[in-house]
Amino acid sequence: MLNKLAASELVLNDDGSVYHLNLLPEDIAGKIMLVGDPDRVPKVSKYFDKIEIKKNKREFYTHTGTLRGERITVMSTGIGTENIDIVMNELDALVNIDLKNKEFKSEHTTLELFRMGTCGSVNPDVEVDNMLVTENVVGLDGLMHFYQDYEFENEFSRNFMEKFPYEKIKPMLYFSDWSKEIGDYYKDAKYHGNTATFPGFYAPQGRQLRLKALDDQFLETLNDLGVTNFEMETSAIYGLSKLLGHKAITVNSVIANRRRGEFSADHAASERNMIEWVLERIIK
Ligand code: R1P
Ligand code: URA
Numbered sequence: 001m002l003n004k005l006a007a008s009e010l011v012l013n014d015d016g017s018v019y020h021l022n023l024l025p026e027d028i029a030g031k032i033m034l035v036g037d038p039d040r041v042p043k044v045s046k047y048f049d050k051i052e053i054k055k056n057k058r059e060f061y062t063h064t065g066t067l068r069g070e071r072i073t074v075m076s077t078g079i080g081t082e083n084i085d086i087v088m089n090e091l092d093a094l095v096n097i098d099l100k101n102k103e104f105k106s107e108h109t110t111l112e113l114f115r116m117g118t119c120g121s122v123n124p125d126v127e128v129d130n131m132l133v134t135e136n137v138v139g140l141d142g143l144m145h146f147y148q149d150y151e152f153e154n155e156f157s158r159n160f161m162e163k164f165p166y167e168k169i170k171p172m173l174y175f176s177d178w179s180k181e182i183g184d185y186y187k188d189a190k191y192h193g194n195t196a197t198f199p200g201f202y203a204p205q206g207r208q209l210r211l212k213a214l215d216d217q218f219l220e221t222l223n224d225l226g227v228t229n230f231e232m233e234t235s236a237i238y239g240l241s242k243l244l245g246h247k248a249i250t251v252n253s254v255i256a257n258r259r260r261g262e263f264s265a266d267h268a269a270s271e272r273n274m275i276e277w278v279l280e281r282i283i284k
Contacts, residue, residue, distance in 0.1 A: 004101070004102055004103055005097070005102040005103075006102075007102075010093060010097065010099070010102055012099060016099055016100070018090040018093055018094060018099070019090070020057060020058060020060060020086045020090060021055075021057065021060050021062065021075075021086075021087065021090045021091070021094075022055050022056065022057035022060070022062075023055060023062060023090070023094060024094075024099075025094045025095065025099065027053050027055060027062065027064055027073075027094075028062070028064060028073045028075075028091065028094055028095075029064055029070075029071035029072050029073040030071070030109075030110075030111060030112060031070070031071075031072050031073070031111075031112045031114070031282060031283070032072075032073045032074070032075060032091065032111055032112070032113050032114070033072070033073065033074040033075070033114045033115075033116055033278065033282075034075055034076075034077050034087065034113055034114065034115045034116070034233075034237065035074065035075070035076050035077070035115075035116050035117065036076065036077055036078065036079055036117050036118075036232075036233065037076060038056075038059055038060075038061045038076040038078070040074075040076065040116075040271065040275075041061045041062070041063055041074050041075070041076050042063070043271070043272070043275060044063070044074040044116075044275050044279070045063035045065060045074055047067060047275070047276075047279055048063070048065035048066060048067050048072070049065065049066045049067060049068070049069070050065050050066055051063050051064070051065040052064055052065050052066075053065070058078070059076060059077070059078030059083065060075065060076060060077070060078070060083075060086075060087070061075065061076045062074070062075045062076075063075075067279065067283045068283050068284070070283050072282075072283060075087070077233060079232055079233075080141075080199065080232050080233065081139070081141040081143040081197060081199065081232065081233060081235060081236035082143065083233075084143070084233050084236035084237055084240065085143055085236060085240070088236065088237065088240035088241070088244065088246075089240070089244075091111060091113075091246075092111075092244045092246070095109035095111060096108060096109055096244075108245055110245055110246055110247060111246045111247070112182055112246070112247050112248075112282075113237060113241060113246055113247065113248040113249070114182070114248075114249055114250075114251070114278060114282055115233060115234060115237055115248070115249070115250040115251070115252075116250075116251060116252075116274060116275065116278050117231055117233065117234075117250065117251075117252045117253075118231070118252055118253050118254075118255045118267070118270075118271070119132065119195070119229040119230060119231040119252035119253070119254055119255070119256075120205065120229060120230045120231070120254070120255070120256035120257070120258045121228060121229045121230075121254045121256070121257050121258060121259070122196075122219045122220075122222055122223045122227055122228065122229060122230060122258050122259060123193070123223055123227075123228045123229070123259070124257065124259035124260055126191055126193070126228055126229065126254055126257065127254065127257065128254050128255060128256065128257050128262055128263070128264045128270070129253065129254065129255075129264050129266075129269075129270045129273070130190040130191060130253070130254050131186075131189045131190055131191065131251050131252070131253060131254075131273075131274060131277060132189065132190070132191040132192070132193050132195075132228065132229055132251065132252050132253075132254055133183070133186045133189045133191070133192045133193070133249065133250070133251050134193065134194070134195040134229075134234050134238075134249070134250040134251075134252070135183075135192050135193065135194065136154065136156045136157065136194040136195070137194070137195045137196070137197055137234045137235045137238050137250075138157065138160055138171055138172070138194070138195070138196045138197070138227065138235065139171070139172035139196075139197045139235025139236065139239065140169055140171055140172065140196060140197065140198050140199070140204070140235075141172070141197055141198060141199040141232075141235055141236065142170070142172065142199065143172075143235070143236050143239070144172045144235065144236065144239045144240075145170070145172060147239075147240075147243060149243065150172070150239055150243065152239075152242060156194055156226055159225070159226065160225050160226065160227075163225055164225065165221065166214065166215070168214075169214075172235060172239075182247050182248075182249050182282075183249055185249070185281045185282050186249065186251055186281060189251060191228065191254075193227075193228025193229055194226050194227050194228050195227070195228065195229050195230070195231060195234050195235075195250065195252070196222055196227045196229070196230050197230075197231060197232060197233060197234050197235035197236070198230060198231075198232055199232070200232075201232070205230045205258075206218035206219050206222075206258070219258050219259060220259075223259070229252065229254065230258070231250075231252055233250075234250045237250065238250075251274065251277075251278060252274075253267075253270045253271060253273070253274040255267045255270055
């Protein structure tokens with residue numbers, strides 16, 4: 001592989017910022033909170049001592065500032081692993097590629113990435129309005145098939161692969177790199193579990209409005225394979241972090257208990273609790 005990247009591969013805006021995120025290297029901190037919803041960004045940054053940078057393009061909103069004196073960034077990713085592909089590659093480019101010369105840097109910089117999202121539980125005992133940390137993730141979205149060397153495994157993934165009954169869906173399995181150093185921030189979370197990431201909210205997560213999903217027993221089957229909860233980003237965050245050499249961890253607030261048919265009575269409060277819970281732990 002050539003060291004110098006062509007203009008078509010590492011695309012930059014006129015001011016030298018990365019194409020979709022619209023950011024320059026100095027715009028981000030080493031600790032980055034990733035949230036799906038752009039409206040969640042100001043709900044997080046309002047706790048900062050001060051906000052230095054506010055930038056956006058499309059669904060990617062970024063605020064960087066300080067909290068208790070430490071520099072921190074919060075960024076929205078929008079929904080889905082295809083957005084995470086962009087976020088992860090462009091964040092990595094900001095720290096590990098010399099954007100002016102379009103060359104890889106000789107020294108690697110590791111980012112700490114904290115996804116803070118919402119999810120639905122498929123274990124009936126996992127109650128709404130609580131925090132669930134992802135230890136293992138199974139990606140049913142397909143993104144990582146496009147990269148080399150993505151396959152990681154552990155006991156959870158081996159069991160899942162062996163027993164997954166749906167031939168048309170090719171599962172992608174990642175052994176989560178919720179690296180212990182940053183996993184420790186969240187050791188008192190009510191739940192630690194195995195997350196499944198999907199390329200959709202409705203049939204891919206077993207929801208049936210006017211259209212039938214693949215299998216009426218989808219939730220039970222996934223839960224029997226050890227899956228605790230469903231969402232739409234973590235497989236790509238963990239998979240690409242592992243390949244690019246970053247540390248990542250996801251905590252989701254459980255807003256739906258799919259097996260009991262329950263939805264959080266006040267999901268704004270649930271979101272606020274999660275934001276405060278995370279901020280207290282990642283910056284002391
Ligand atoms: C679906 O409503 C969205 O909510 C969850 C899912 O992963 C998906 O992005 O995450 P966020 O709350 O971070 O958006
Ligand atoms: N986000 C999801 O992707 N699924 C849910 O059920 C709730 C939040």
